[in-house]
Each structure stands twice: as structure tokens, then as C-alpha cells.
Amino acid sequence: MSSSTSRQAPVIVITGTPGTGKTTHAQLLVEESPVPLRHINVGEWVKQKELYEEYDEDWQSYTVDEDKLLDELEPITSAGGVILDWHTSDIFPERWVDLVVVLRCDHSQLWERLEKRGYPLKKVQENNEAEIMEVVLDEARSSYAPEIVVELKSESTEDLESNVARIVQWIDAWKQDHGATNQ
Numbered sequence: 001m002s003s004s005t006s007r008q009a010p011v012i013v014i015t016g017t018p019g020t021g022k023t024t025h026a027q028l029l030v031e032e033s034p035v036p037l038r039h040i041n042v043g044e045w046v047k048q049k050e051l052y053e054e055y056d057e058d059w060q061s062y063t064v065d066e067d068k069l070l071d072e073l074e075p076i077t078s079a080g081g082v083i084l085d086w087h088t089s090d091i092f093p094e095r096w097v098d099l100v101v102v103l104r105c106d107h108s109q110l111w112e113r114l115e116k117r118g119y120p121l122k123k124v125q126e127n128n129e130a131e132i133m134e135v136v137l138d139e140a141r142s143s144y145a146p147e148i149v150v151e152l153k154s155e156s157t158e159d160l161e162s163n164v165a166r167i168v169q170w171i172d173a174w175k176q177d178h179g180a181t182n183q
């Protein structure tokens with residue numbers, strides 16, 4: 001199923017509706033991981049490297065140039081040792097990916113987080129609805145084999161810590177399966 005045998009470290013997608021805690025999880029995971037991991041905040045990358053077609057003022061978001069983005073990411077993911085942090089996951093080919101973590105959050109807590117972030121009301125509403133409708137989870141489930149998709153709650157510091165500990169355990173098992181050496 002997986003072509004990950006040539007990778008020395010796994011490729012982990014952390015996805016979820018904006019505000020569910022992807023970046024917070026990715027940052028802690030980089031610190032705790034038993035193998036070196038590079039955190040790529042894909043949204044920031046798109047901006048920095050101008051991998052977009054246009055900026056939508058109404059939605060305050062970029063329309064991503066998916067071909068350009070995939071071209072940039074391909075050599076990085078084939079080497080492994082990457083966390084891809086993005087609110088959408090179906091763009092990444094399944095052969096690139098070893099684990100997909102979908103973060104979930106109670107919608108009223110998510111609303112508060114997005115308001116604090118200064119999102120316009122329409123964007124807060126859209127994301128809130130997406131979380132209630134499980135849009136990101138459905139997308140991950142329809143794009144990847146069920147055994148590599150994990151849904152985790154991200155509503156407290158305890159959740160954050162236990163989620164990261166779980167992913168660290170998974171990385172340890174991945175290392176054993178793939179005979180990877182600790183670098």
C-alpha cells in the first residue's frame with residue numbers, strides 16, 4: 001500500500017478546520033518527536049512562495065496553485081520527516097503520506113478561537129459550519145486508507161499533550177516497522 005519504505009522518517013499530515021490546533025500540535029510534535037521533523041505550515045508556504053493564483057478579498061484567502069504547490073512539496077516529502085499542516089488534505093497523493101491526523105474541536109470553542117483571530121464573521125461562520133458538518137474529516141476519510149486516518153479531539157492542553165504523545169508512539173512504531181535509525 002505504502003511507498004514509504006525509502007523514507008527515513010514519516011510524512012504526517014495534520015489537518016482540521018482552521019483553529020482546531022494544527023500549528024500548535026505540529027510545533028509540539030517537532031519538539032517531542034524521536035526523529036527530526038520539519039513543520040510545513042502549507043498556508044504560510046503558499047503565501048511566502050507565492051504559490052497562489054489570486055487573493056480573494058471577500059474571503060481573505062488565497063486561491064492555491066495546486067500544481068506549483070505539489071511541485072514544491074514533492075522532493076521534500078519523498079525525503080520524509082515532514083509535518084504537512086493544512087486545513088485540507090485531499091491534494092496530497094496517498095503515496096506521500098504515512099499518517100493523517102484530523103483535529104476536531106467543539107464548535108462553540110472553535111467560534112471563540114476564530115473570533116479572537118480576527119476573522120470576519122462570514123469566515124468564522126463558514127469554518128464553524130464546516131466543523132459541524134465534518135467536512136475535513138470526510139475529505140481525509142475519502143482520500144486515504146482508513147488505517148492511516150486518526151481523528152483526535154483538540155479542546156484542552158491535556159488533549160494536546162496526549163495527542164502528541166500518541167503520535168510520538170506511532171512514530172516509534174513506524175521506525176521499528178521501517179528499520180529506520182535514530183538520527
Ligand SMILES: Nc1ncnc2c1ncn2[C@@H]1O[C@H](COP(=O)(O)OP(=O)(O)O)[C@@H](O)[C@H]1O
Pocket residue numbers: 016017018019020021022023024025113153154155156157159160
Ligand atoms: N488543544 C487545545 N486546547 C486549547 N487551545 C488550543 C488547543 N489547540 C489549539 N488551541 C488554541 O487555538 C488557537 C488556534 O490554534 P492553531 O494551532 O493556530 O490552529 P490551526 O493551526 O488549526 O489554525 C490558538 O490560540 C491555540 O493556542
